[in-house]
Amino acid sequence: MVREISVNDLWMLLEGLKWTILLSGIAFVGGGLMGVLIALMRTSTIKPLRWLAYLYIEVFQGTPLLMQLFVFYYGVSLVGLDVSAWVAAAIGLTAHSSAFLGEIWRGGIEAVPLGQTEAARALGLPYRNRMADVILPQAFKISLPATIGFLVGLVKGTSLVAIIGFTELTRAGQVISNNTFQPLIVFGIVGAIYFALCWPLSLLSGRLEKKMAFGR
Numbered sequence: 001m002v003r004e005i006s007v008n009d010l011w012m013l014l015e016g017l018k019w020t021i022l023l024s025g026i027a028f029v030g031g032g033l034m035g036v037l038i039a040l041m042r043t044s045t046i047k048p049l050r051w052l053a054y055l056y057i058e059v060f061q062g063t064p065l066l067m068q069l070f071v072f073y074y075g076v077s078l079v080g081l082d083v084s085a086w087v088a089a090a091i092g093l094t095a096h097s098s099a100f101l102g103e104i105w106r107g108g109i110e111a112v113p114l115g116q117t118e119a120a121r122a123l124g125l126p127y128r129n130r131m132a133d134v135i136l137p138q139a140f141k142i143s144l145p146a147t148i149g150f151l152v153g154l155v156k157g158t159s160l161v162a163i164i165g166f167t168e169l170t171r172a173g174q175v176i177s178n179n180t181f182q183p184l185i186v187f188g189i190v191g192a193i194y195f196a197l198c199w200p201l202s203l204l205s206g207r208l209e210k211k212m213a214f215g216r
Helices: 005-042 046-061 065-079 085-111 114-120 127-164 168-179 183-215
Strands: none
Touching: 005 046, 005 085, 005 127, 005 168, 005 183, 046 085, 046 127, 065 085, 065 127, 085 127, 114 127, 127 183, 168 183
């Protein structure tokens, strides 16, 4: 029986939005920290580290995010671990983010003029200080538009965690749609919320890209 969308339904969507934002933030921050390590391994002079990072990136970029979530949620039970949908979603999205951010930032590191590295070496800076004080700040600036663009995709990608039973924005919309039998209106609202989240980030990414292109 069709019923009107109530205030409680709207509150449920807002609760789902809260988890979408929280999950996106955890995956982006955690993936960013791991991504720095992946990027440094990819640009390392130690060949085994480069190949290990390359393999990691290829696995996560070459397989669907949905499959990765299934592995983290259902696959870990094969080794005797029992994780909640929230933990599996956070770990899966973090691992997924780290592979993409690592590759984005690897490109940024390699885009820094070689003269910067040579000058840092001439000043006698050790590798850690060379990367932290000279290379990485410039690499992150170069990679900023692509990083924000990835964040937009990550926010939308959180909708896939509904498949493992985690109630975020999309899952909340599914529940309300099933209860009200008004999928067009419900998912119209859900889509508008995603748009309100992602559109400002897309604009920021485009402006930063134009600004950096002008600077170059």
